[in-house]
Amino acid sequence: MIDKQEQSLNVKMYINGEWRESSNIQKRSIINPANGSIIGYSEEATIEDAREAIKAAREAFDSGVWSNLSTGERAEFLFKIADKIIENREELARLETLDNGKPYREAEADVDDAAACFRYYAGLITKPSGQTYDVPAPIQAMVIREPIGVCGLIVPWNYPLLMGVWKIAPALAAGNTIVFKPSEVTPVTSKKLLEIFEEVELPKGVANMVLGAGSIVGNEIVENKDVDKISFTGGTVTGKHIMRTAADTVKKVSLELGGKSPNIIFADADFETAVDYALFGIYAGSGQICAAGSRILVEESIHDRFVEKFVDRANQIIVGPGSDLESEMGPLVSEEHLNKVLSYIELGKKEGAALAAGGSRLTENGLDKGYFVAPTVFVDVRQDMRIVREEIFGPVAVIQKFKNEQEAIKLANDSEYGLAGGVFTQDGAKGLRVVKKLRAGITWVNTYHFTFNEAPWGGYKQSGFGRGLGTFGLEEFQEVKQININLEVEPIGWFK
Template sequence: MLETEKEKVKKDAEALQLKMYINGEWKEASDQKTRDVINPATGAVIAEAPEGTAEDAQAAIAAAKATFESGVWSDLPATERAAYLLKIADKIDEKAEELTKLETMDNGKTLREAGYDVGDAAACFRYYAGMITQPDGHTYHVADPMQAMVVREPVGVCGLIVPWNYPLLMSVWKIAPALAAGNTIVFKPSEVTPVTPTKLLEIFEEVGLPAGVANMVMGAGPVVGNEIASHKDVDMVSFTGGTKTGKHIMKTAADTMKKVSLELGGKSPNIIFADSDFETAVDYALFGIYAGAGQVCSAGSRILVEESIYEKFLARFAERAKEIRVGDGSDSKTEMGPLVSQEHLDKVLSYIEIGKEEGARLLCGGERLISDGLDKGYFVAPTAFADTTQEMRIVQEEIFGPVVAIQPFKDEEEAIRLANDSDYGLAGAVFTVDGAKGLRVIKKLRAGITWINSYHPTYNEAPWGGYKQSGIGRSLGTFGLEEFQEVKQININLEVEPIGWFEK
């Protein structure tokens, strides 16, 4: 929700006044425009954020480039960069309660979910602080008199663009390895959820991160994001978000041949065999789709159930889904919060109508929740469609909400075929007590993140990313650090004398 200078007087005095962070200074947008930040559970304005311009992005890029070239960060010994990251982690822990509450207000997720995110953010900084002090590089025994070696160096100026579903954690997944590698950054949080990312930049300032190392520009994707993706002085762009936007960024970045890392959408299958532990499978199926109100790229939004237990599964799944406590995430009793915005609410509700029109059987949910004080928020009941088929849009398209499509399969071969019949390939799971079958099916899934008898756990040590139109590159683990590094070959002549290639 954009706002002009005159309209500022209408603001709630308690709303946070956010600013961008460029070259160590907190700044308003160059044209003074702002945007309201809304608590999705209550509809209340919780903050006023700058609506950055292309000029603001250019200033941040210039600062990042000058700082990188100065060597104040890129030339710093790894142990010293690690010390900064550890201080940041300690500050996140110190402010965990505040960050958790703000994350819930900013995004709508429950306090429990937000608390996990804050803890994971601190752990991610610690993980990369440890990694960059470990042995690195290679040497090769090549033909005498040469010695060859390979070293890893920072890419340079990295443009980092993050989504609204994990405002703090997705920021950290990019920022921690980018800084660990010695890069400088131009960071764009989602314009919908900029509160906790701003708090993160405040922590950077508190620990004394050199000016210009981390720069944050708020604003709309088509303006600020496009400038980051297209600017010649940005050496890499890393984006997490929708596939359509990812494709645009990739095309835009191609003009300057910058490095690109994309973590995009998903329509992930959760395959449940008849021999699975039934209650465990149901429980994880619920968690797979309704955690985060389904606003999770890896959500198990397609559930494939073996025919012999299909109706039993539907009955139990619907029974459990109807019991989920939906409400304001700040209430400790809430199990599922709202969608992030009115715009997104409208999108999800439109997909529910599409599912009905396509002939899928509405198993539960299917409506906006407005009773019991929920009328001012963006709440949708946990929704499930049964008897879905491959040609349905609710099966093929990412809804990104608490809506799941359930369909039966006959055997292992059909389960694999249905699971892979998608443009996406981010995640997937298999539930079975037959270990050989579980691994056999997982190996056939065209997906980058998979589980057997589980769903959703993520680890800093393991790579995160997908196949097909779910993206390019990986976050986390050693792979996540390597995304933000260039590989350089160095050859040393150990016998310095003329080569004698040409006759004298």
């Protein structure tokens, strides 16, 4: 057990290099989802607080205190941040588990990935970029990339540290200043990250953090004319609102939204591998992952065998507090989200789906005060059921059968979402053929969930637009400028 409980995790805002309280006297309770206890309080920002953070970021950008540094100088800061993250690895992982509920081993992996992300962009930003052109004129034409300006970064609660870093690292590497809004549900590791920024002496105003409800703080960040770019990860409904709101100031927007991703299991797949990854695809992170393989499509000749094995394995998953090193799956993040997931399970029953495993809140063995749901499996589902079409964002899998490759592709693409998808087959040509036809931005063959800082992350359709990570993630935070230099300086003679 990693049961070192923090008694007073008081999270303040970080604006212009200072830790600040909000003018709002009301604070938000920080809840440990494993037992429902209050572990601290965070500030609840007002519109004025958000404006102060935006002002600090604007002034810092316009002054050039960050954007005018060489790429090597900015990279040096990012490398220092990565080193500090690793120095604080145990504390960060413990705080992430305490605040979010995820198993400690998952939190450790997130911390390592966060450090690697800073290192990746520290290295990338120093590499040559831009283009030059031979044009039919005595002119040297070229393209350079510049920072956009002030970037509003809004992230969800399922990966509090890592999702923040996925945005912060490339935004800072490109020379931007930021106003960062973590989820009001999980602000704890964000506070620690900003403390690290302070330790490495990041210039004042370059990185600012505001806390509170998206309807107030997030909305101001999106509306404010001094914010040049919005990068949002979260629900599709909120993403649509951000698009409409950002249109008034025509600011750049990138959105990574919901998913209802298919995981296709062909009869010729390595059976044990397919079952194992299908479990990982939906139950890692308690299913609270936008790319979760929540729709499992199984070729009919192995369907019954697969369901039997999958249900047996799902029933053996050890569910418990993330601080217990034996736990394989932790709680849901909040009581509100618990009730949402349970309502979908009840909906599935009413729609006529057959419940093959789970389907209830877990309350035995000391879990009664936490937000635990048993790994759940529905079979005998129809394509029109809401549990098949809507994102549940919890440990709920629906298993469907298909007859052939064409039907598998049709079922997989019959969704308003297009974030991710997996294919399991030992036929390499088939695997590539199918993933190329999936309308999804992230795909896997004979694996699931693994992604890398070097590769782009993002979706098709209502799963959003824009890409994070890789070179694409850096470009999201850059403007492209054309430069033309006349090599023969003399009058043009256009007008007589």
